[in-house]
Amino acid sequence: xxxxxxxVLKEGLTGNKGWTPHWRDPExxxxxxxxxxxxxxxxxxxxxxxxxxxxxxxxxxxxxxYLGGGNVGRNTTIVRANYYLPGNSEFYSHSxxxxxxxxxxxxxxxxxxxxGILNLYHNxxxxxxxxxxxxxxxxxxxxxxxxxxxxxxELAPFLNFDNNxxxxxxxxxQRRAGTAxxxxxxxxxxxxxxMRGVDLIQNCExxxxxxxxxxxxxxxxxxxxxxxxxxxLAAAGRSGQVAAMxxxxxxxxxxxxxxFVSEGLKPIVDHVITFAEGHxxxxxxxxxxxxxxxxxDFYSSYAARGNLPxxxxxxxxxxxxxxxxxxxxxxxxWGGIMDxxxxxSPIIDHSPIDGLYLNCGxxxxxxxxxxxxxxVYAHLIATDRPHGAATKLKLDRFRSGHxxxxxxxxxxxxxLH
Amino acid sequence: MRIACPLCxxxxxxxxxxxxxxxxxxxxxxGLDAWHEYVNLRENPAGPLDELWYHEMGCNxxxxxxxxxxxxxILAVQLAAEAGLGGEP
Numbered sequence: 001x002x003x004x005x006x007x008v009l010k011e012g013l014t015g016n017k018g019w020t021p022h023w024r025d026p027e028x029x030x031x032x033x034x035x036x037x038x039x040x041x042x043x044x045x046x047x048x049x050x051x052x053x054x055x056x057x058x059x060x061x062x063x064x065x066y067l068g069g070g071n072v073g074r075n076t077t078i079v080r081a082n083y084y085l086p087g088n089s090e091f092y093s094h095s096x097x098x099x100x101x102x103x104x105x106x107x108x109x110x111x112x113x114x115x116g117i118l119n120l121y122h123n124x125x126x127x128x129x130x131x132x133x134x135x136x137x138x139x140x141x142x143x144x145x146x147x148x149x150x151x152x153x154e155l156a157p158f159l160n161f162d163n164n165x166x167x168x169x170x171x172x173x174q175r176r177a178g179t180a181x182x183x184x185x186x187x188x189x190x191x192x193x194x195m196r197g198v199d200l201i202q203n204c205e206x207x208x209x210x211x212x213x214x215x216x217x218x219x220x221x222x223x224x225x226x227x228x229x230x231x232x233l234a235a236a237g238r239s240g241q242v243a244a245m246x247x248x249x250x251x252x253x254x255x256x257x258x259x260f261v262s263e264g265l266k267p268i269v270d271h272v273i274t275f276a277e278g279h280x281x282x283x284x285x286x287x288x289x290x291x292x293x294x295x296x297d298f299y300s301s302y303a304a305r306g307n308l309p310x311x312x313x314x315x316x317x318x319x320x321x322x323x324x325x326x327x328x329x330x331x332x333x334w335g336g337i338m339d340x341x342x343x344x345s346p347i348i349d350h351s352p353i354d355g356l357y358l359n360c361g362x363x364x365x366x367x368x369x370x371x372x373x374x375x376v377y378a379h380l381i382a383t384d385r386p387h388g389a390a391t392k393l394k395l396d397r398f399r400s401g402h403x404x405x406x407x408x409x410x411x412x413x414x415x416l417h
Numbered sequence: 418m419r420i421a422c423p424l425c426x427x428x429x430x431x432x433x434x435x436x437x438x439x440x441x442x443x444x445x446x447x448g449l450d451a452w453h454e455y456v457n458l459r460e461n462p463a464g465p466l467d468e469l470w471y472h473e474m475g476c477n478x479x480x481x482x483x484x485x486x487x488x489x490x491i492l493a494v495q496l497a498a499e500a501g502l503g504g505e506p
Contacts, residue, residue: 300484
């Protein structure tokens with residue numbers, strides 16, 4: 001079933017009786033070429049690109065809950081490519097280009113909205129960093145503009161320009177950045193993969209990974225054993241536990257990151273805006289809710305909820321940045337489990353076990369990576385060589401110390417990212 | 418979340434700085450693998466975990482805190498100095 005304006009019109013006139021489920025609900029087969037563990041954004045995108053780009057369709061995506069029920073279903077939906085450090089920079093550039101063509105490619109409305117991201121700066125040091133970052137972004141072929149205080153005021157007059165501690169001096173704008181409808185991204189990839197023959201198997205928790213003579217041969221699941229030539233992890237916050245089933249210990253700590261939505265308001269925030277001093281980021285959803293978040297809670301956690309000190313910090317930052325929202329009511333909050341690496345950057349690589357692949361360590365930035373992650377991971381699984389945009393996302397960088405990607409410059413240490 | 422410092426009593430989480438898993442330090446001459454494991458690799462359990470917390474806004478003690486990462490329940494607190502984490506000199 002393809003979506004089109006004509007189809008919407010026809011269904012509208014015939015009682016919407018022609019719509020069909022977006023994907024099948026197959027029984028797991030006993031054997032696949034590739035089994036992907038994790039039916040979130042990255043796992044589904046990987047399956048889609050395996051089928052589309054590499055013609056590998058004998059693929060199963062195993063999801064312990066429901067498709068898109070993990071972090072892709074609970075994030076702040078921001079899409080951007082304003083990175084600086086080589087390694088991350090070209091990867092996210094690649095990902096943003098895929099975002100731009102994704103809806104046409106998938107024939108699915110993911111409500112991709114290139115409303116622009118504005119990173120505010122508040123002092124000379126941050127301005128210099130913004131200039132340097134902007135130049136790096138332009139050099140990698142993406143867009144960046146340095147805006148003056150007056151230009152920022154014109155775009156976002158509601159910001160607190162007279163904050164004594166953190167006066168707004170200007171901002172770095174990337175107009176191609178924006179937001180996308182997170183659930184629809186998962187659904188679009190699920191549908192696209194299913195249409196190409198991939199089996200999407202829900203309620204199918206992986207309980208063991210079978211390794212014989214250093215080579216992966218399959219997985220044990222809640223719905224029986226499944227043999228596979230290749231097994232690919234895409235389990236986000238649970239990556240450590242899934243890898244442990246194969247006897248691997250990863251350089252990952254799982255932490256919780258909270259996010260918040262206010263009650264629905266009239267349109268006020270037209271862009272994604274980040275406030276450097278408080279590490280706050282906000283956007284406004286199409287329903288009107290202000291979507292915002294700030295730091296991790298900064299300790300290991302598998303609880304899909306956070307603690308109050310970070311709630312308080314986030315609210316303080318938000319009101320400091322946008323005083324007008326201080327009377328808005330908070331609708332809800334949630335926590336996602338983040339697979340944090342010591343340097344804050346992801347891993348897409350072979351594992352030390354033959355045929356077992358790793359896609360983990362997305363820290364708090366997995367959503368914007370979704371198409372890029374799936375695309376380069378599929379390339380790695382299909383060809384056993386890293387994609388050109390992901391040559392530095394290696395597992396052994398922690399052991400060797402070569403090529404650590406410490407974007408924030410805070411140090412390659414677990415508790416700092 | 419509140420942590421019962423053995424010296425100061427039960428205090429708010431905001432008085433503490435989180436360092437991560439409390440692991441026994443390898444000997445100075447231990448090989449690359451041992452140090453890589455100590456610095457980078459983590460068991461990362463969903464359940465009880467031994468962690469290091471620093472009572473930054475209290476008595477400045479380093480604490481070994483056993484905490485359940487799934488429920489945030491604090492199960493035990495001990496002075497790190499008495500926990501034998503220093504390993505071989």
